Amino acid sequence: MSEAISALAGANTEGFCRVSELGLHGMITVRGDLSNADLAKALCAAAGVNALPEVRKMVGGLEGGIAWMSPDELMVFVPYSQVVAKVEELNDALAGTHFLAVNVSDARAVFGIDGAGAREVIAKIAPVDMAPEAFTTGDLRRTRIAQVAAAFWMAGDDSFRLICFRSVAEYAFKLLSTSAAKGGEVGYF
Amino acid sequence: MLTLQCPYCGVMAEETELSAGGEAHLKRFGPGSTDADFETYMFMRENPKGVHFERWRHANGCGKWFHAARCTVTLEVFGTYTAQTSVPPADLLDKIRAARPGFKWREFE
Numbered sequence: 001m002s003e004a005i006s007a008l009a010g011a012n013t014e015g016f017c018r019v020s021e022l023g024l025h026g027m028i029t030v031r032g033d034l035s036n037a038d039l040a041k042a043l044c045a046a047a048g049v050n051a052l053p054e055v056r057k058m059v060g061g062l063e064g065g066i067a068w069m070s071p072d073e074l075m076v077f078v079p080y081s082q083v084v085a086k087v088e089e090l091n092d093a094l095a096g097t098h099f100l101a102v103n104v105s106d107a108r109a110v111f112g113i114d115g116a117g118a119r120e121v122i123a124k125i126a127p128v129d130m131a132p133e134a135f136t137t138g139d140l141r142r143t144r145i146a147q148v149a150a151a152f153w154m155a156g157d158d159s160f161r162l163i164c165f166r167s168v169a170e171y172a173f174k175l176l177s178t179s180a181a182k183g184g185e186v187g188y189f
Numbered sequence: 190m191l192t193l194q195c196p197y198c199g200v201m202a203e204e205t206e207l208s209a210g211g212e213a214h215l216k217r218f219g220p221g222s223t224d225a226d227f228e229t230y231m232f233m234r235e236n237p238k239g240v241h242f243e244r245w246r247h248a249n250g251c252g253k254w255f256h257a258a259r260c261t262v263t264l265e266v267f268g269t270y271t272a273q274t275s276v277p278p279a280d281l282l283d284k285i286r287a288a289r290p291g292f293k294w295r296e297f298e
Contacts, residue, residue, distance in 0.1 A: 056198055070251035071197045127203045142198075143206055144249040 007109040007169035015180035017115035026083030028076040032099030058153040109169035210244030
């Protein structure tokens with residue numbers, strides 16, 4: 001088995017915020033009826049969380065969490081080393097249920113934006129209201145950053161996590177780095 | 190800038206997050222239909238100066254299709270509603286009638 005590496009092998013840059021590619025994370029795209037109790041139970045067990053996320057919310061984190069993606073789609077985060085086993089577990093636990101779980105770990109890139117002004121880094125490139133009262137810890141948006149699709153959530157004060165397609169990882173990294181470059185502080189929030 | 194509220198995820202999505210899907214509530218006439226019906230389905234579209242019903246997709250978002258009623262002259266948005274319907278909701282039609290007396294769009298007036 002060849003050694004798996006992430007899109008940018010942990011590249012990072014320091015501007016007024018730190019932008020870093022966060023390496024390999026297990027990600028499982030799940031589609032199905034989110035009101036199905038069996039599905040919810042199996043997904044919560046797989047991710048180690050207590051409940052499915054509300055609309056546009058993230059529960060847990062990269063090592064075990066679930067992100068709301070659309071009314072019938074979730075993204076389940078698990079440790080990269082366990083992702084294949086977790087998909088099998090889901091398929092076994094939910095045999096007969098109408099749903100789909102796919103391991104997309106190697107098709108996505110994960111970034112972290114950390115530091116004072118992290119809101120600004122996102123606000124400059126996404127059509128989203130990033131005001132502190134409008135976007136708080138646990139909030140998630142699936143949107144675009146400049147010209148590519150991405151989803152991001154607020155993991156804590158001044159800390160954001162962002163996922164995008166691996167094929168545009170370099171674009172996303174350069175975009176985030178430029179947005180976070182020293183001298184580019186706006187100071188609006 | 191056109192801003193529509195996605196009825197699925199509740200986001201006030203601006204134009205760049207959306208993609209336009211043309212006229213709403215078309216009834217498909219496929220194989221076996223008359224030539225006249227097929228031509229109407231294929232080519233004939235409303236082109237109103239005023240209230241129009243359209244399909245939009247929250248492309249850079251939850252990815253769902255939905256419907257919107259807006260005015261082509263003023264860009265006033267009367268409302269958005271889900272794609273799981275073949276006619277505009279009654280309360281939306283009432284709202285449009287109140288705002289635009291005499292409005293007509295296909296069989297709705």
